[in-house]
Amino acid sequence: MPPRTQSKSAPPFVRMLVLTGIALVVGSAASLAAIALLELVSILNSAFLVAPKSRVQWESMPWLVALATVLVPTLGGLIVGLIHRHLSPAGRPLGPPDVIEAVQFHRPLPDLRSGLISTGTAALSLGAGASVGQYGPMVYLGALFGNFAHRLQLGVPNLASIAVSCGVAAAISTAFNAPIAGVLFAHEVVLRHYATRAFAPVTVASVTGYVIANVVFERPALFRIEFPGVAHGYEFALVALLGLLVAVAAIAFMRLLLAVGPAFAATIKRPELRTASAGLAVGLTALALPDVLGIGTSTLRFATIDGAFGLGEVIVLIIAKIMLTAVCIGAGFSGGAFSPSLLIGSLIGVFFWTLASGVAGVPSSGAAIYAISGMMAFASAVIGAPLTCILIVFELTRNYDVTIAAMVAVVFSNFVSHRIFGRSLFDVQLARRGIDFSLGRDHAHLTALKVVDYLKAEAVTATAEEAPEVVAKRLEERGWREAFVLDLESKLLGVFTSGPHQGVTRVDQSVVPAKLVFDDGTDLAEAMQSLRGFVGDAVPVVSREGGQYLGAVSEADLVSVWLDEAGRLRKEENASV
Amino acid sequence: MRLSELLLFSSLFAAPAAAEDLTVVSWGGAYEAAQQQAVISPFADQTGMEVQVIQYDGTWAALAERGPNEGWDVIDMLDDQARVACARGLLLELQPNSLFTPDALADFTPFGPDRCAVPQNAYARVMAFSDRAFPGVKPTRIEDFFDIARFPGPRAIQRSPDGILEWALMAEGVPPEQVYGLLSTDRGLKLAFRRLDSIRDDILWWQDPAEPAEMLAEGRAVMAAGYNGRFFDMAQRGRAPIDIVWDGRIIGIEVWAIAASSDAPDAARAFLTHAAQPSSMARLATHIPYGPTRRSAFDRIGLNPDTGVPMRAYLPNAPQHGGRSLIQDSGWYANTEQLRTRRFRAWLDETN
Numbered sequence: 001m002p003p004r005t006q007s008k009s010a011p012p013f014v015r016m017l018v019l020t021g022i023a024l025v026v027g028s029a030a031s032l033a034a035i036a037l038l039e040l041v042s043i044l045n046s047a048f049l050v051a052p053k054s055r056v057q058w059e060s061m062p063w064l065v066a067l068a069t070v071l072v073p074t075l076g077g078l079i080v081g082l083i084h085r086h087l088s089p090a091g092r093p094l095g096p097p098d099v100i101e102a103v104q105f106h107r108p109l110p111d112l113r114s115g116l117i118s119t120g121t122a123a124l125s126l127g128a129g130a131s132v133g134q135y136g137p138m139v140y141l142g143a144l145f146g147n148f149a150h151r152l153q154l155g156v157p158n159l160a161s162i163a164v165s166c167g168v169a170a171a172i173s174t175a176f177n178a179p180i181a182g183v184l185f186a187h188e189v190v191l192r193h194y195a196t197r198a199f200a201p202v203t204v205a206s207v208t209g210y211v212i213a214n215v216v217f218e219r220p221a222l223f224r225i226e227f228p229g230v231a232h233g234y235e236f237a238l239v240a241l242l243g244l245l246v247a248v249a250a251i252a253f254m255r256l257l258l259a260v261g262p263a264f265a266a267t268i269k270r271p272e273l274r275t276a277s278a279g280l281a282v283g284l285t286a287l288a289l290p291d292v293l294g295i296g297t298s299t300l301r302f303a304t305i306d307g308a309f310g311l312g313e314v315i316v317l318i319i320a321k322i323m324l325t326a327v328c329i330g331a332g333f334s335g336g337a338f339s340p341s342l343l344i345g346s347l348i349g350v351f352f353w354t355l356a357s358g359v360a361g362v363p364s365s366g367a368a369i370y371a372i373s374g375m376m377a378f379a380s381a382v383i384g385a386p387l388t389c390i391l392i393v394f395e396l397t398r399n400y401d402v403t404i405a406a407m408v409a410v411v412f413s414n415f416v417s418h419r420i421f422g423r424s425l426f427d428v429q430l431a432r433r434g435i436d437f438s439l440g441r442d443h444a445h446l447t448a449l450k451v452v453d454y455l456k457a458e459a460v461t462a463t464a465e466e467a468p469e470v471v472a473k474r475l476e477e478r479g480w481r482e483a484f485v486l487d488l489e490s491k492l493l494g495v496f497t498s499g500p501h502q503g504v505t506r507v508d509q510s511v512v513p514a515k516l517v518f519d520d521g522t523d524l525a526e527a528m529q530s531l532r533g534f535v536g537d538a539v540p541v542v543s544r545e546g547g548q549y550l551g552a553v554s555e556a557d558l559v560s561v562w563l564d565e566a567g568r569l570r571k572e573e574n575a576s577v
Numbered sequence: 578m579r580l581s582e583l584l585l586f587s588s589l590f591a592a593p594a595a596a597e598d599l600t601v602v603s604w605g606g607a608y609e610a611a612q613q614q615a616v617i618s619p620f621a622d623q624t625g626m627e628v629q630v631i632q633y634d635g636t637w638a639a640l641a642e643r644g645p646n647e648g649w650d651v652i653d654m655l656d657d658q659a660r661v662a663c664a665r666g667l668l669l670e671l672q673p674n675s676l677f678t679p680d681a682l683a684d685f686t687p688f689g690p691d692r693c694a695v696p697q698n699a700y701a702r703v704m705a706f707s708d709r710a711f712p713g714v715k716p717t718r719i720e721d722f723f724d725i726a727r728f729p730g731p732r733a734i735q736r737s738p739d740g741i742l743e744w745a746l747m748a749e750g751v752p753p754e755q756v757y758g759l760l761s762t763d764r765g766l767k768l769a770f771r772r773l774d775s776i777r778d779d780i781l782w783w784q785d786p787a788e789p790a791e792m793l794a795e796g797r798a799v800m801a802a803g804y805n806g807r808f809f810d811m812a813q814r815g816r817a818p819i820d821i822v823w824d825g826r827i828i829g830i831e832v833w834a835i836a837a838s839s840d841a842p843d844a845a846r847a848f849l850t851h852a853a854q855p856s857s858m859a860r861l862a863t864h865i866p867y868g869p870t871r872r873s874a875f876d877r878i879g880l881n882p883d884t885g886v887p888m889r890a891y892l893p894n895a896p897q898h899g900g901r902s903l904i905q906d907s908g909w910y911a912n913t914e915q916l917r918t919r920r921f922r923a924w925l926d927e928t929n
Contacts, residue, residue: 052761057912224752290762298759305749308768430625 010155012577018154019201019577023166026149027205029214030142030170035219037123037138038175041295044127048072050294061183070283076128077279080121080333081272090114091271093121093334095136096189096383097429099143099168103161103190103447104441109147115140121334129293131282131324135175136336142171158572162198165191169202170209172388177214177221178395180387182206188385189426192441197274197575221396225304225372229401231365238362239405242352243377243412249348250341250381250413251421253322257337258428262332271332278331280322292320296343303346303375304368311358314351318344337425341379349374369405372397375431376406377413384424386410442569446525446562451518453542454561455551459538461486464508471507472498482537484549485511492517492542492549518553519544524565527558584880598626599844603653605632607810611864612653619860620851626844637662645838650845654694655800656830657907661795663693669835671695675848684855684871685793686894687828687904694832695853696870698861701893701902702740705789705808708818710799718900719769719825720748722800723776727929730799733789736782738921739910740827743903745772745828747825753903761913770924784892793819809866821891824900829907830870 010018044050049058049068058064084091090110095118102109109115122137146164156162165186173182183199183206191198213219230236268274285292291299299317302308309317325340353370356362364370372393380389389410394403422428427437437444460483462471471483475498485493485507494511504510516534518527518541527539538552601617604608609630621628631647637658640649644667654662662668673682674688682689687698704722706715716728722744734741743756746769751759759765773865781798783789790805790811801808805821812819833852835845851857859877861905867890869875875896878889889895894902 051758052765053758053909056761056909056916059913059916220754226750291764298755298762298765301755301759302749302764302768305751305768307771308764441662 006282008155009157013199014154015156015577018156018159019162019197020204022146022149022159022163023204024208026142026146026163026166027208028212029145030167030205031174031209033141033145034138034174034209035213035217037119037141038134040123040128041100042133044123045129045294048076048128050127050129052290052298055290056262066287068569069286069290070280070459073129073279073282073286073293074276075279076124076130077275077277077331077333078272080125080128080130081270081275082283083117083121083124084332084334085271088114088117088121090118092118092332093137094118095336096139097426099140099164099435100190100426100437101430101433101435102143102147103164104192104435104437104444106158106161108150108160109143109164112144112147115144115147118334119144124329125335126295126332128279128284129282130279130296130333130335131292131321131328132333132335132341133337133339134295134335135172137334137336137337138171138175139168142167142169150270153300157575158197161191162201165198165202166205169206173206173209174213176392176396177210177219178392179203179206179210181391181395182209184391185385185388187550188388189383189424192437193573195573195575196577197341200577210545218542223300223396225368225399227368227397227399227402229365229399230365230369230405234362235369236405236408238352238356238364239370239409240412242349242374243409244416245352246345246348246374246377246409247381247413247420249322249344249377250316250417253326253344254382254417254421254425254428256322256397257326257329257425258432260326261332264327264331269519274331275333278324278327278464281327284576285320285324289317289320291317292324295339296321300346300375301344303343303350303371306367309347309350309354311351311354314347314354316353318347321347325490336423337382340373341382345378346371346375347380354458369402372402373406373409377409380410381413381417381421382425384418384427386414442566443525445565445569446528447523449524449561449565450520451522451524451527451539451553451558452520454553454557455541456538456554456557457551459484459540459552462507463488464493465506468496468501468504468507468510471496480537484509484514484540485548490549491547492540495536495540514540517542520550523564524558527553528562531555531558579605584890599628599650599841599848601628601630601647601651601653601848602633602644602649603630604635608806608865608867610698611861615860616852616857619857620848623851624844624847628761628848637665637667640836641665644836645883648840649836650839650841651848652834652836654832654834655907656694656696656832657905657911659694659832659834660907661911662834663691667837668693669837669845671835671846671849676846677853678751681853681871684873686870687871688830690853694834695849696830697833697852698831698858698867699828699870699892699894700831700867701805701828702802702905703805703808703826703893704744704800704802704822704824705793705819706800706822707793707796707798708820709796714810715820716800716822717824718822719744721822722825723748723800725773725776725779729779730802731779731781731797732776733781733783733792733798733801733803735786735789736784738917741767741773742769742917743827744802744825745769747901747903748772753901756903757906757909766862767914770920773924790815790819793817805891806866813881813886822900823893823898823902825903826893826898826900827903827905829905831867862892863888866893868894870894919922 046054049055119141143164146167150160160340168190169182169186172185173179183203186202264274321344349370353367357364376389380386390407393406460475460480462485466485483487483496485496494513496507496511501510516539518539521544538554540552541550721728746756787802790807792798793801794811808819808821811817833849834888838846855871855874858874862878881888
């Protein structure tokens with residue numbers, strides 16, 4: 001972990017001004033950029049015959065529409081893959097997990113160039129109709145603006161992390177016309193604490209995004225729905241059941257998504273051919289099922305209309321969308337999993353409603369409530385943000401009844417998916433990079449600290465053939481009781497303790513095995529666990545491969561690192577201004 | 578704006594005034610009479626120009642055929658027709674920035690002047706009902722048009738896919754901004770026709786726009802889809818108990834444009850700025866219930882000079898109407914005509 005350079009803290013009033021100013025600037029920029037991205041995607045969708053409105057224009061030339069359907073996602077995939085390979089230093093699309101990592105560890109995001117290229121390829125991926133979502137790229141784009149705060153020295157601790165969260169909140173607020181959900185998303189997913197120092201500016205940024213989207217540009221809400229209310233009390237139980245069903249599907253989706261990437265990498269060596277073949281899969285499927293193309297705004301709407309899909313049709317569509325989204329993201333298309341999740345979830349809701357109402361004949365209040373509950377239950381399992389999802393429903397529908405129903409579905413889905421899969425797709429992706437949030441952010445911070453970074457220079461070593469007296473003298477000089485005895489390849493043989501050693505000429509004759517050995521992968525969390533009951537000066541650290549002695553860490557040092565880290569987190573999580 | 582107009586007018590006075598300085602083309606009937614009183618005569622009085630008004634059938638094809646020979650200058654057109662005519666080079670390019678100040682341009686609603694046309698008024702396809710047929714609860718939403726259980730009786734609908742498909746989807750809860758996107762998909766069309774199926778046996782078809790109001794007045798239909806001006810006329814002048822439901826209204830825009838072949842482009846431009854003044858628009862709206870396309874004109878609309886009816890309540894785009902309103906997507910209409918007609922005929926044939 002790189003050392004943090006923190007400028008001296010400014011007076012509270014100045015800090016307040018700085019935070020508000022940053023929130024306004026980052027919030028406006030992120031919101032405008034999000035709108036620009038959406039507009040660009042919409043223009044591309046029209047130009048490339050992905051949007052239904054442009055496809056229908058060429059309805060008299062079916063061969064042209066069919067050709068575009070197959071070629072556009074395939075060529076789009078090829079270009080996206082080539083750009084990532086040749087122009088992007090990161091070599092892959094960037095997304096919310098990168099933002100979470102940067103904010104949690106107060107590091108800058110990956111380089112700007114990779115970020116901008118990732119945004120560009122996201123516009124291209126979405127524009128070409130790949131089965132990926134727009135919110136991941138919007139969140140990343142918003143975060144990019146906040147990231148500039150890393151260059152500022154304005155006397156506010158953790159300013160850059162707060163600024164990045166501001167960008168994230170404004171992007172979500174703009175995308176959904178949902179400022180409250182924007183605030184919650186930034187906290188639930190990115191910041192993971194609720195300090196006023198962060199909460200206040202994030203809220204300001206979120207409202208700024210809402211004002212720009214709603215008042216300045218008068219953009220219509222993403223998903224307007226009129227809903228008369230839940231007609232029968234038992235429907236809440238049905239919705240809970242739906243939540244459980246959705247969780248199973250969401251787990252299958254996320255497992256598939258994570259498995260597809262490595263599988264692709266193993267079979268197709270050139271990355272641009274991976275994305276091209278994923279695009280081809282989308283195009284061929286879309287010939288028969290045009291609903292799978294792109295973001296699927298119209299499909300999302302159809303899901304709320306009673307009887308828009310037959311039972312067989314909806315099953316095929318669910319399976320196709322799950323597979324294609326997993327394939328597109330796994331293959332390396334740039335885009336998120338959130339909006340496909342909304343679509344898949346709503347279709348599962350429709351499936352459930354068709355079974356309950358059509359097949360079993362249970363009277364219900366219509367498909368819409370199940371579609372919305374399923375949609376949010378699936379999405380919350382994927383992004384790990386139940387509160388955000390509940391609030392999105394509330395802000396989009398402004399309907400209390402449907403929010404309560406969706407809330408029930410969301411929690412039951414989260415019950416199952418959290419237990420079986422993990423808190424979210426992002427967290428599992430991060431865990432695979434060695435950042436584990438499953439036991440909370442303090443644990444994640446401790447696991448990110450490696451004991452090998454805190455070696456004590458004064459630790460005493462000895463070679464195997466040295467005389468005990470010599471080593472004992474060295475120990476006495478440095479005030480230590482134990483020396484680590486190494487062989488010629490500097491592998492650790494054991495510990496030599498000063499004291500009476502009769503009839504011993506070489507230290508290796510009276511060496512005892514070390515009670516506790518760390519390696520260069522040992523993190524602070526593991527170390528603190530194994531230090532329970534440990535008595536001794538220091539713990540030797542060896543390399544995981546080869547077992548070479550690297551140095552030793554003292555118990556006292558580890559405890560103070562741990563205390564520092566806990567104190568820093570406590571400060572961050574309880575800061576007022 | 579005032580000053581520029583004054584300069585423009587004075588330059589026109591300076592020019593030798595010939596007979597028939599300007600030829601304006603419109604649709605005839607009560608509509609043209611209203612335009613004559615509200616817009617054309619005041620313009621002729623102010624400028625001293627002689628304005629001739631002739632009629633056409635509203636198509637861009639007529640403009641192409643007759644325009645150059647008959648010396649057409651200013652043409653009253655439907656927005657979608659004007660777009661086609663503009664793309665075919667039949668209309669003069671206007672440069673709206675030279676005709677209007679930025680404030681005036683921002684005052685236009687729902688959209689401002691484009692390359693070839695200046696919006697002049699808004700008409701609407703609306704649902705109306707006979708008050709006699711429903712003495713108790715009245716229909717208030719577009720869903721009610723499709724609800725034969727609560728509101729039984731024959732419905733008068735134009736024998737064409739125009740308008741009714743939009744209503745069918747709005748009745749399924751689709752918000753106006755998504756209607757055309759959904760109608761562009763096979764699934765959307767199927768859903769719309771499914772909704773239409775639910776009233777199939779109660780449909781009374783009409784072809785002439787005058788018919789739906791007559792059908793309501795004569796008691797042949799209990800509900801009708803038609804143009805707001807016609808229903809207004811029947812209700813006010815025919816004294817028939819017809820009421821308009823504004824929810825789900827489909828608003829179309831009527832524009833002024835200048836023929837590319839015009840021999841008096843300056844006079845034509847002067848006419849356009851005159852006609853697009855809020856006062857001209859408001860005057861037109863008092864004669865016939867076609868709404869102004871500038872926000873500031875709404876504040877000036879008063880009583881109908883003949884009947885004394887306060888006209889603001891009858892304008893399709895009046896801001897006080899609640900409910901959903903859909904701006905007709907002219908481009909989409911032009912592109913999907915064949916498809917819609919084909920699907921509509923297929924649906925009609927299912928009965929026979």
